[in-house]
Amino acid sequence: MAIDEIRGRKRSSFLIFFVLFLSFTCAMISLSLTESVDKTNEECRYDTYGIWEGAVLNVNERELNFLGQIPFIQERGMAQCYGKIAGNSGIGTVDEHLWKMGRLGLNSGRLPKSGDEVAVEADVLSALGYDYDLGQKIDLTVSVPAQYLDEQKQEEDAFPSIQVTKTYTLCGVLKEYTNLWEAGRKATLNSAILTEKGAQELLLEAKTKQEEMVPLPPEKNCFFTMKNHDTSKICEINEGLKQEDAEIQQEVLINTYAYPDVQQMEKKQLFHWAIFIVSLVAIVCLYMLQVRRQVYQIALFRSIGITKKQLRILIFFETALLGFPAAILGSITGALGTWCLVRVLLRQKDAVFVLDIPVVSLVLFFTLWIIALAGMRILVLQMALKQPLTGRFEIQQVKKQKVNRMKGVLLAGLSVAMAGIVIFVCMETFPIFYKREINEKSRSYSINALENPFACIPKEELSNIKTIPGVSKIDARLAENCELRFEAMEENDFFQAVRENSEDTQPVLLNMIDGAGNKKIIDYPNGLGVSIYGIPEERMETLPHAEQVNKEAFRQGKQVIIIFSTDVDGNLVYGGKSYTEAGIKAGDEIELNFYGFPVGERIERKASDVSIVGNMTAKVGAVIKVNREKSAYDPLLFTGKPYMVLCSYESLKETLENAKEGYELGFNKTGTELGYNSLDIYTSESAGYLSTDFIVADLCEQYEMNLRNEREMITASVQEAEREFFLLFFGGVCIILILLLTVCNILAFDYENQKRKIGVLKALGMSKRQLQNRLRRNSLKTAVFSVLCGWGVYGVWILGNVWKQQRYLQQEFQEMRSFSQVLQQQIEGMKIFGIGGFEAFWISAAAFLAVFLMLYLPKRRLKNAKLF
Numbered sequence: 001m002a003i004d005e006i007r008g009r010k011r012s013s014f015l016i017f018f019v020l021f022l023s024f025t026c027a028m029i030s031l032s033l034t035e036s037v038d039k040t041n042e043e044c045r046y047d048t049y050g051i052w053e054g055a056v057l058n059v060n061e062r063e064l065n066f067l068g069q070i071p072f073i074q075e076r077g078m079a080q081c082y083g084k085i086a087g088n089s090g091i092g093t094v095d096e097h098l099w100k101m102g103r104l105g106l107n108s109g110r111l112p113k114s115g116d117e118v119a120v121e122a123d124v125l126s127a128l129g130y131d132y133d134l135g136q137k138i139d140l141t142v143s144v145p146a147q148y149l150d151e152q153k154q155e156e157d158a159f160p161s162i163q164v165t166k167t168y169t170l171c172g173v174l175k176e177y178t179n180l181w182e183a184g185r186k187a188t189l190n191s192a193i194l195t196e197k198g199a200q201e202l203l204l205e206a207k208t209k210q211e212e213m214v215p216l217p218p219e220k221n222c223f224f225t226m227k228n229h230d231t232s233k234i235c236e237i238n239e240g241l242k243q244e245d246a247e248i249q250q251e252v253l254i255n256t257y258a259y260p261d262v263q264q265m266e267k268k269q270l271f272h273w274a275i276f277i278v279s280l281v282a283i284v285c286l287y288m289l290q291v292r293r294q295v296y297q298i299a300l301f302r303s304i305g306i307t308k309k310q311l312r313i314l315i316f317f318e319t320a321l322l323g324f325p326a327a328i329l330g331s332i333t334g335a336l337g338t339w340c341l342v343r344v345l346l347r348q349k350d351a352v353f354v355l356d357i358p359v360v361s362l363v364l365f366f367t368l369w370i371i372a373l374a375g376m377r378i379l380v381l382q383m384a385l386k387q388p389l390t391g392r393f394e395i396q397q398v399k400k401q402k403v404n405r406m407k408g409v410l411l412a413g414l415s416v417a418m419a420g421i422v423i424f425v426c427m428e429t430f431p432i433f434y435k436r437e438i439n440e441k442s443r444s445y446s447i448n449a450l451e452n453p454f455a456c457i458p459k460e461e462l463s464n465i466k467t468i469p470g471v472s473k474i475d476a477r478l479a480e481n482c483e484l485r486f487e488a489m490e491e492n493d494f495f496q497a498v499r500e501n502s503e504d505t506q507p508v509l510l511n512m513i514d515g516a517g518n519k520k521i522i523d524y525p526n527g528l529g530v531s532i533y534g535i536p537e538e539r540m541e542t543l544p545h546a547e548q549v550n551k552e553a554f555r556q557g558k559q560v561i562i563i564f565s566t567d568v569d570g571n572l573v574y575g576g577k578s579y580t581e582a583g584i585k586a587g588d589e590i591e592l593n594f595y596g597f598p599v600g601e602r603i604e605r606k607a608s609d610v611s612i613v614g615n616m617t618a619k620v621g622a623v624i625k626v627n628r629e630k631s632a633y634d635p636l637l638f639t640g641k642p643y644m645v646l647c648s649y650e651s652l653k654e655t656l657e658n659a660k661e662g663y664e665l666g667f668n669k670t671g672t673e674l675g676y677n678s679l680d681i682y683t684s685e686s687a688g689y690l691s692t693d694f695i696v697a698d699l700c701e702q703y704e705m706n707l708r709n710e711r712e713m714i715t716a717s718v719q720e721a722e723r724e725f726f727l728l729f730f731g732g733v734c735i736i737l738i739l740l741l742t743v744c745n746i747l748a749f750d751y752e753n754q755k756r757k758i759g760v761l762k763a764l765g766m767s768k769r770q771l772q773n774r775l776r777r778n779s780l781k782t783a784v785f786s787v788l789c790g791w792g793v794y795g796v797w798i799l800g801n802v803w804k805q806q807r808y809l810q811q812e813f814q815e816m817r818s819f820s821q822v823l824q825q826q827i828e829g830m831k832i833f834g835i836g837g838f839e840a841f842w843i844s845a846a847a848f849l850a851v852f853l854m855l856y857l858p859k860r861r862l863k864n865a866k867l868f
Contacts, residue, residue, distance in 0.1 A: 020326035021333075022741045023279040024369065028334025030734030031361050033341060034271050037727040039356035044723065048180055048716045049258035050102035052077065052223040054234055056241065056252055057187040059222045063250060066240055067222055073237075074227045077101050080218040081188045082199050083142040083164070083206075086127045089178065089191035090219075091118075091142055093199050098223050102177065107689045109134045109172030115198035119172035122693055123179070124191040126707035129451070131697040132173050132689075140192065141165045144206040146213040153212070162206045162213055168198075173689075176712045182257050187221055271731035276365055278417060278735060280372045282742035285410045298381060315377050323373050327366065411743070415782050415851050418739045419790030422847040425732035427794060429725060430833040436721035443475070443635060443680035444687065444711035445696050453667055455704045456675035459649075465679075468695045470687025475636060476676040478534035478652050481507035481666035482616075483593040484643055485527035492583030494572055498642045499528050502575045505641050507531055507666065509595055509610055522607050524595065532592065532645040533636065533678070534652030543637075543646075548586060549621035557651025559621035560590070563637060563644045566625045568831045574642060582643070586623055592616040592645065594656070596663030596670060613670055614659035618647070627832075635680055649676075683711055736850070744858045779856040786851045787844050802826055 056063060067073060077098025081090040094104065111119055118140070122132060130138050143161040148154040178189040194202070199218070206215040226233060234252050241250040298311060306314075338357075449455040457476075465474055489495045498506060507529040510522035523529065537555055540546055553559040562584055564572055572579040584590070594614035626637045636646075653674050661671030668674055683692055693709060700707040806822045 017322050017326050019282060019742065020323060020373070021330050023282050023738065024327050024330030024366075025333045025337065026734060026738045026741065027275050027279050027365055027369075028331055028362065029337045029341070030275050030731065030738070031272065031358050031365065032334065032338040032356075034727060034731045034734070035358040035361065036338075036356045037723065037730065041720070041723045041727065044716075044719065045258045047103050048177075048720075049255060050104075050177075050181065050223070051225060051258065052098075052101045053226050053229065053255055053259065054237070054252040055183050055221060055223045055255070056250060057183060057221050059220050059250070063241060064220070064222060067224065067237075070237060070240070072227045072230060072233050074225045075101060077223045079190055079221045079223070080199065081190055081221070082194075082202055082218045083144040083161075084188060085140050085142055085192060086124050088188065089121070089124045089127075090188040091140065091192040091202075092190045092194065092218055093196055094190055094193055101223060101225055102181075104177060105175040107173045107175055107693075108132065109170070112171050112193065112195045112198065115195055115201050116168055117171040117195070117198070118168040119174050119193045120170065121174045121176050121178065121191040122689070122697070122712075123176060123707075123709035125170075125173065126697050126700060126709050129701055129704065129706070130170070131701050132694050134170055134172070136170050137167055138170050139165055139167050142202060142206075144203070145216045145219070146206070146210065147216055148213050150212065160213055162210050162215055164202060164206050164209055166202060166205065176709075179710075179713055180257075180716065182255065183221065183223075183253055186253060188219060189221070271735065272361060274417070274421065274735050275738065276368060278414070278738050278742065279365070280368060281410055281414060282738070283369070283372045284376060285407065285414070285742070311381060315381055319373055319377050323370065327369070412782060412785070414739055414743050415786040415855065416789040416793070418736065418743075418851050418854060419783075419786035419847040420793045421732055421735050421739070422850050423787075423790045423794050423843055424797070425728060426843040426846065427835065428728055430830070430835050430839070432721050432725045432728065434833045436718060436725070439714050439717040439721065441634065441682075442710070442714050444683040444692075444709070444714055445679075445681040446635070446708040446710070447679040447681065447696075447700055447705050448479075448708075449667060449677040449705055451706050452704045454664075454669045454672070456668075456677040457679060457699075457703050457705065458673075458675040461699075461703075462676070465681065465696075465699065468692060470683045470692040471681055472684040473682040475539065475680040475682070476536065476649075477636070477678040478649050478656075478674060478676055479667050479678045480532050480534075480594065480652065480656065481529060482532050482645075483524040483527040483595065484530045484645065485591040485593070486584055486588060488583045489527065492581065494574065494579040494581065494642070495528065495583050497574045497577065497579070500575075501529075506643075510597075510607075522610065524593075527591075527593070528643060530643045530645055531641050532647060532652065534647055534649035535636070536649055539636075540646070540648070543622075544624050544626065545622040553619075554621060555648045555650060557616060557647055557655065558618055560592075560618045561622050561624060561646040562590075562620055563624045563626065563646065564642055565637075566627055568627060568828055570625060570627075572625075572642070582623070584620055584623060584643070586620050588620045590618060590620060590645075592618070594659060594665060596659070596665045599662055599664055599669065611660075611663075613663045613665070614655050616647070616651070616655050677705075679705075687711060740854055743854050776856060779852050782855055783848045783852040787848045790847055791844070798826065799823075 056067065059067070067076065075097055077100070078095045079092065079098055081092040083091055085091050094102075098104070106119065107122060109119065118138070120138075125132060125138075128138070128140070130136065142164045144164055146160050146162045148157065148160055154160070174191070174193065178184045178191045181189065183189060203215055203218075234254060238251050241252070301311060301314075447457070456478075459476075462474055462476055465471060501508075501523075508521055508523050509529070537551060540549065540551075540554060540561070543561065549561060550559055554561075562582075564582055567573050567578070572582060592615065593612050594616075595610050596613040597609050624637075656665070656668055656670060656674055657672075659665075659670040663670045667677050681696065687693075693711065696709075697707060699705075802819065802823045805826075806817060806819055809817055809822070
């Protein structure tokens with residue numbers, strides 16, 4: 001009988017089956033892919049930041065013993081730092097537990113096996129001036145922390161160290177991690193790894209090197225994972241650490257980089273619950289539209305003698321015959337759709353994708369889906385059982401109105417959900433795009449002559465650098481310091497504030513420590529010390545307001561560009577104060593004086609030795625004010641140095657080469673052949689360790705330049721942003737697709753109910769045009785209402801995040817900021833990300849259009865409806 005009943009109303013049964021099938025298919029695909037993307041993000045975070053959940057840095061023996069006795073710590077890993085190389089990079093040992101939980105790795109080679117071998121990070125090798133050839137001998141000067149035996153000397157020098165130079169064989173190049181881990185910002189991590197024997201030999205040599213000092217024990221950092229990943233127990237660990245050593249107040253550093261914060265988890269849960277709710281509302285709406293017909297059919301069955309028990313059995317089999325095949329076929333189609341999308345993702349360049357089927361979420365969805373399906377059928381049955389078996393077997397007018405109102409509310413709710421999800425996805429993509437843009441436009445390699453002040457790369461070499469595989473752009477500069485003077489400088493408040501140099505942004509003639517340990521600073525005598533960069537003409541053409549500059553005058557050095565960084569409101573800021581004017585505008589004439597010291601030992605320089613060795617007089621072709629946040633990807637603009645001067649490479653090179661011979665300036669020596677002494681190299685996605693890093697390191701070693709390799713860090717950040725965007729975009733698209741298909745099918749289902757009403761209106765004289773305008777007005781009203789409600793929902797989301805941020809700042813950092821202050825900070829962040837009134841308007845337009853088309857297009861055929 002159930003089969004005959006389904007066959008008897010083929011069109012209605014097919015629509016019910018189709019809506020159920022689509023809701024389950026879309027839910028299956030969206031849940032699987034959002035969970036898979038989240039799992040992929042998780043694995044990539046673990047590969048970058050390790051799987052350790054907490055760390056106790058600079059740990060002592062008592063604290064180590066305490067950590068070893070904690071039952072809910074699953075595994076501990078140790079790193080011991082014996083000293084520092086290349087500035088602030090550590091050298092020491094890493095045990096196998098930390099190697100595993102940190103997911104450390106090698107770009108090439110192997111870990112050291114003997115005391116004279118070492119494995120070093122690529123960027124540290126570059127900073128030391130070595131390439132990445134394995135087997136080469138490298139000299140490492142290690143600063144081993146020490147302590148004076150004489151207490152008076154110890155008081156005079158708070159951080160003494162013993163310098164030990166040892167020769168090692170490079171056996172491996174480490175995958176970068178010290179600059180990526182959060183722990184690397186709080187403690188010294190080992191960029192160079194030795195064996196335990198090699199570390200002890202280093203310590204022994206430090207002991208014999210100095211009689212007045214003794215080396216300190218290695219700095220120990222303990223990393224650990226928790227049983228069942230229960231990070232809530234970390235508070236108990238902190239309390240125990242305070243009891244062990246009340247003076248130090250040691251606390252656990254949580255690996256927040258590897259594990260998602262609350263907001264990221266909320267986004268994932270938001271998508272899951274949105275999928276659940278939208279799919280369930282679709283089922284409710286579907287059966288709400290069938291109430292009148294199903295009540296009539298059940299009442300008809302009762303009139304011919306079918307019992308309540310038989311009706312329940314009939315409804316059960318009808319529901320099962322429609323629901324279970326829809327669920328099974330939807331599962332198969334959803335699995336195939338997920339597989340196809342995964343295959344597409346894996347075809348992308350170097351794509352890493354982890355497929356993760358959320359069994360628990362799918363079981364929960366299936367359970368709720370069945371409950372909603374059965375609940376609506378039971379509701380219809382109860383309504384039909386209360387229907388009198390007289391008359392036309394129709395539900396009472398009051399109940400009919402309630403059903404129609406509920407149907408309208410549910411449809412309006414789906415429309416608000418459509419507008420809300422469009423607004424949410426669009427707004428949340430701005431921070432992700434900003435992060436991706438900043439990193440994509442950031443330099444992969446920074447080459448300078450800090451260690452060898454007068455080194456440079458010839459202009460002719462740039463063409464060879466461009467041919468290195470993976471190199472997409474080169475930003476080369478000839479850098480120098482000089483004194484800036486202009487007519488109105490004494491009257492300008494901003495100039496005077498910068499001249500005081502309270503933020504230490506401006507260059508000085510001399511800043512050094514003399515032989516007696518005293519700091520020696522010599523300022524520019526007659527003006528303001530500024531940085532000047534000679535850039536190629538094609539680079540000038542990429543700058544803002546470049547059209548204001550005369551190219552020929554710029555090339556000859558008759559025109560220059562002045563750059564200032566501003567806040568988000570366009571104001572000049574220095575020393576905590578805001579200024580509107582810098583005293584310089586386009587067309588003003590400026591004077592640039594180049595000072596030098598006679599060639600010799602810098603430590604012996606005196607103020608009387610300095611003299612002007614070169615001069616430039618030029619007009620300001622353009623004044624560029626750039627937001628310090630939005631220009632962060634461009635090192636040339638993002639300097640934080642007011643009154644920075646840009647001129648052509650040719651004019652600056654000519655000025656310095658024609659200066660008095662035998663003098664040393666900040667970065668150049670007069671009377672010598674000059675070139676580029678500062679280069680930023682940008683790479684494409686095809687860049688790699690062997691294809692690009694290796695060659696660039698060789699180039700720097702050849703010209704004795706320093707190299708800072710940031711390619712791996714930038715690549716990790718770009719990939720993380722791309723994964724965040726994909727999760728947000730695909731989760732939103734899945735929900736929008738479910739909403740779109742649900743509403744379209746509901747409106748198609750409601751066609752029969754609306755057709756008679758429209759037919760009556762046409763019979764009373766309403767034209768097709770009038771009918772079409774009526775349908776448009778109704779859709780327009782609902783769309784406007786949905787957009788306003790959508791913004792309201794997103795506003796609640798923002799306010800919730802502000803409240804959580806306020807509580808987080810209070811609990812973690814004891815910052816007592818008011819709610820309005822945190823909200824203002826959130827608004828400032830939106831400005832930085834590029835969100836303004838214009839963007840909000842277009843987002844509203846997109847949400848409005850999505851809702852309007854969703855509601856209007858399925859109703860268009862109603863204008864052709866006939867009464868009979």
